[in-house]
Amino acid sequence: MRSRQQITELFSTFLQFEADHFDRWVTDARLWRRMQQLQQREGQQRERQQRERQQLQTAEASTSERFWVMYWHNLWQTQPQPADLHLTAYLQEACYWAAQQTVRKFADLQYRLSDCFQIAIAEVNTVLKGFNPERGASLKTYANMAFNSVLRDALRQRQIVDLCSNWTLLRRISKKRLLEALKFGGLSDAIPQYQLAWVCFKTLYVPPTAAERLPKLDTAFWEKVADLYNVERQQLLTPGTAINAATLERWLSQTAGWVRSYLYPAVGSLNTPKFGEDTTEVQDMLAADGADSLLSELVAEEETADRANQQAQLNQALSDAIANLDRQSQDILRLYYQQGLTQQQIMGELALSQASVSRRLSKARENLLTATVQWSQSLNIAVNPALIKEMSTAIDEWLNLRYQPTGAASST
Template identity: 45%
Template sequence: MQPRKSLIEIFSTFLQFDADHFCGWATDAKLRRSMHSRIKQSTHDTSEGFWALYWYRVWQSQIQSVAKEHLIAYLQESCYWTSIKAAQSFASSQYKLADCFQIAIAQVDKVFKGFNPNQGFFLKNYASAIFSSIIRDTLRQRHEIDICSDWGLLRKISQKRLIESLQAAGLPPDTVTAYVCAWNCFKIFYTPTQAQGTRQLARPDLQTWEAIAQAYKSQTQFEVNPQTLETWLLSCTKAVRRFLYPSVTSINISTAGDDSTEWLDNIPANEQESLLNEIITQEEQQIRTAQLSELNTVLTTAVAQLEPQAQEILYLYYTQGLTQHQIAKQLQIQQYTVSRRLTKTREKLLQSLAQWSQQKLHISIDSDLLKSISTVMEEWLQSNFIEEGNGEQVIGDRG
């Protein structure tokens, strides 16, 4: 990783890609001025963690301001490293590094809505865990849709989702009704055999199309030829694919030429000052830092006490980004063994963390807190191993 950049650059620049490769940083002039102004008003030495928390509090207050854009700039590197790992894990996927990055950053609101600094999370670490989940789930779902033929997709889709897709495509109500009726007739008369499955279904034969046309006429009293019905159904598949997985566009760079006003003008002065003072005087920050330092010691000790093979599996999974199948192949063991040992290892670490929470923080463990502790542990594992694994990689200097 490159040397630390200035605070202004961290909160005002965005990654740029050339095809599937990092090619530099783009600076947003409004964000740069906004960040420079805030730093000048602060009389204390502050860190990037401080400003991440500050802009998050501004975003929480729902002020119409630049807070969200500052936070998106701040999370660029977390999203980048997470995307690298995801792209390597899905090596056979048509979605590459730049695609993974845009998939994750386009859903950055999930990070902001789920983040809770009062539970000891660092925004960057929390974002890495959420970005990873977003990319993994999206690619798996997209793969399922991508490998379906048009006819297989029509068999899998629900009527509710079909109607939502057609409405999102801007079709008038009578057209939606006609298409849905045609789809229902299609499902009645085009049933795959057990050998065919439901993915790569071939185009219905002429006899089936005629049966569909006859059923449509019986239900609506309107006669439509098989060719028209086929066109309608293919339009349905296009609408469904567009609705489920719209093309991803960058939300990072502001509209070209839109540099006429200062973002800071949109934040009331009294609100700026109160938020800044609130963050500066927060004693919980020191307490949280001490707790996180102890948490790091607890987990580091727990990992060191694991069996060598469990440590190696963690290293391969988090540092190398290998799949369970790849780990099993490298260690010459069964994949289910890798899965079982990963699960048991996480359980041991979670138990150590839960005991520490009870003894040091005097917190009663319930299901909600256990879920939060599990998230903290996953953040720590990803952060600890990602930093070690990417230590010699270079994105490039901002500015």
């Protein structure tokens, strides 16, 4: 990538991609003219001061990069526009290098370099808010680190949305966000019907008790939801006709697609107007001052209650798995985790061979891991080798807690 050298260029040009590679710097004519005028004015003022004081030494000239960074950053704190545009132009390179580092670091990343660049540059106000010139680091250095952090957080959250099944997403979405997503999808008269379908789904898609799993999404389940919808639709101003299970499932699949697109639109469409608004762009929504991401807001609404329920469910699933082990395997777990005996000591305690103790201990852990995987899948959590490895470690910690003298297994 060709680095920019001239001050005017630094604060008035923007990076353009071609085939996901740097192509060229594009000049914004208004920013260019403003920089030229300000530089000329600043130069004249300094010449006047030097003549008056008869000073021959060179002060910090108006050609100094640092001078203009501080000029625009100070102005941005009281007059965000047009200072934010000049600073966004200035930070193009820092954002580009942060995006490139992210793409190189994650080999399986589904987003391209240009995608990561757009995700990060949309958060330029966040970067500017965090910059403190008194700490010594330049804005460019600080921005490179900040953009890296912004990208990590944004991609982590996007991965959560990507991994969520349609049904998990619909369980978590709030009514407010659902209605916004339906409007975003272009619905108008049909919104009440789709909203009611979602309400009926949420009413039935719950575990019978805190310790039980979510119901299976089979034909019988969808028929129950459709039956409930056909009863409740009479309350709508326009009840419409009765629908069957297949139609209701299709409606909810469409709804989940709109929710997903609304929460995180395709990166290429960051500059498209928001639904029903001619001037406000989607990237304005993503980079709104002080605003948390929509996904963070969505997850926070049910996170506390969900976590407590999930902990109870997982504890119960693991306890059931232990109860289903044979008596000797249960004794081995107790001696190993509660009394801290080695496998050789357990061999003497239970009159078993060391191979038998090792095999039974491994099998017991394997059964617990299987129970954890099945529980995760019941919540539509995508299980991969890395997650299974983390589960194995967590199970070992859970067993240590369960077999403590106080029996504190509920800490998981």
